[in-house]
Amino acid sequence: MLELSEVEVVGVVGAGTMGAGIAQVAATAGYDVVMRDIEAEYVENGLDSIDSSLGRLDAKDALPAEPETIRDRITGTTELAELAAADVVVEAAVEDMDSKKGIFADLDAAVNDGVVLATNTSTLSVTEIASATDRADKVIGLHFMNPVPVMDGVEVVVGERTSSEVVDFAHAFAEDLGKETWESDDKPGFVTNRILMPWINEGVRAFDEGVADKGDIDRGMKLGTNVPMGPLELADHIGLDVVLNASETLHEELGDRYKPAYLVKRKVAAGDLGKKTGEGFYKYD
Numbered sequence: 001m002l003e004l005s006e007v008e009v010v011g012v013v014g015a016g017t018m019g020a021g022i023a024q025v026a027a028t029a030g031y032d033v034v035m036r037d038i039e040a041e042y043v044e045n046g047l048d049s050i051d052s053s054l055g056r057l058d059a060k061d062a063l064p065a066e067p068e069t070i071r072d073r074i075t076g077t078t079e080l081a082e083l084a085a086a087d088v089v090v091e092a093a094v095e096d097m098d099s100k101k102g103i104f105a106d107l108d109a110a111v112n113d114g115v116v117l118a119t120n121t122s123t124l125s126v127t128e129i130a131s132a133t134d135r136a137d138k139v140i141g142l143h144f145m146n147p148v149p150v151m152d153g154v155e156v157v158v159g160e161r162t163s164s165e166v167v168d169f170a171h172a173f174a175e176d177l178g179k180e181t182w183e184s185d186d187k188p189g190f191v192t193n194r195i196l197m198p199w200i201n202e203g204v205r206a207f208d209e210g211v212a213d214k215g216d217i218d219r220g221m222k223l224g225t226n227v228p229m230g231p232l233e234l235a236d237h238i239g240l241d242v243v244l245n246a247s248e249t250l251h252e253e254l255g256d257r258y259k260p261a262y263l264v265k266r267k268v269a270a271g272d273l274g275k276k277t278g279e280g281f282y283k284y285d
């Protein structure tokens with residue numbers, strides 16, 4: 001299934017922040033979507049967040065169809081077997097190698113031979129994930145950015161065995177979802193997180209070492225380098241647990257310049273994970 005014109009059904013694994021976003025943009029582009037999570041409650045939460053997001057976009061006249069029409073294209077399920085209908089699958093489950101390998105082995109058995117299996121991993125090796133399947137040539141990274149319906153970019157990550165046809169297909173598919181793409185080799189952190197994680201950790205260390213107040217660090221980077229969020233704000237937005245996990249993976253692979261900042265570890269230990277828990281470097285209502 002390497003012709004985009006033959007793709008009718010998009011499978012999505014995981015109905016969390018990213019899975020729900022990917023399901024939403026695929027349905028908005030006109031595809032039927034099967035979104036699978038492990039518990040009915042997680043599926044429902046994912047569908048609720050899609051409803052809210054579609055409602056917000058509709059209020060801004062930013063949808064190509066009625067929100068109900070788009071929403072009706074999405075089927076939520078806990079059944080792996082329902083993914084058998086998919087012509088391409090994007091996995092957006094937990095960032096853990098053993099889990100991803102288990103999911104890819106299951107997908108490999110569940111879907112047709114020609115189906116491309118993409119992972120939304122932020123930092124894990126696409127090649128290693130692909131090794132859990134008998135179709136490593138059809139496994140690729142499609143690294144969507146958060147929030148998926150809002151962010152324009154998708155990083156296409158090429159594994160050791162990914163075929164050039166699958167790379168072309170991945171770019172075309174992401175573009176059809178309204179995204180612009182860039183390509184990265186399968187090296188730790190790809191382009192984005194390899195550069196972003198040390199930037200965030202350095203911002204946290206600068207704060208910890210008293211270089212400036214946290215507000216001044218964020219304002220300095222925004223006004224000084226034209227980024228929309230400074231490092232501490234962005235860390236809160238991403239989730240400090242996610243930043244720590246990504247930094248630890250990169251540290252393991254790339255050495256000491258990727259060492260997570262101490263304050264990130266301490267905040268995660270305290271349960272202050274950023275926006276999602278109401279407190280990180282800043283407090284949220």
Ligand SMILES: NC(=O)c1ccc[n+]([C@@H]2O[C@H](COP(=O)([O-])OP(=O)(O)OC[C@H]3O[C@@H](n4cnc5c(N)ncnc54)[C@H](O)[C@@H]3O)[C@@H](O)[C@H]2O)c1
Pocket residue numbers: 013014015016017018019036037038039042091092093094095096099103120121122123143144145146238242
């Ligand atoms: N959140 C971000 O900013 C962001 C950005 C880019 C990439 N990513 C990557 O996307 C992936 C998902 O991240 P997220 O933030 O959406 O996580 P999340 O925790 O919000 O959602 C993950 C979902 O996957 C489900 N899940 C776990 N095992 C599963 C299985 N076997 N089958 C089906 N569903 C399963 C969980 O129940 C959960 O609902 C991760 O690999 C992450 O690194 C996240």
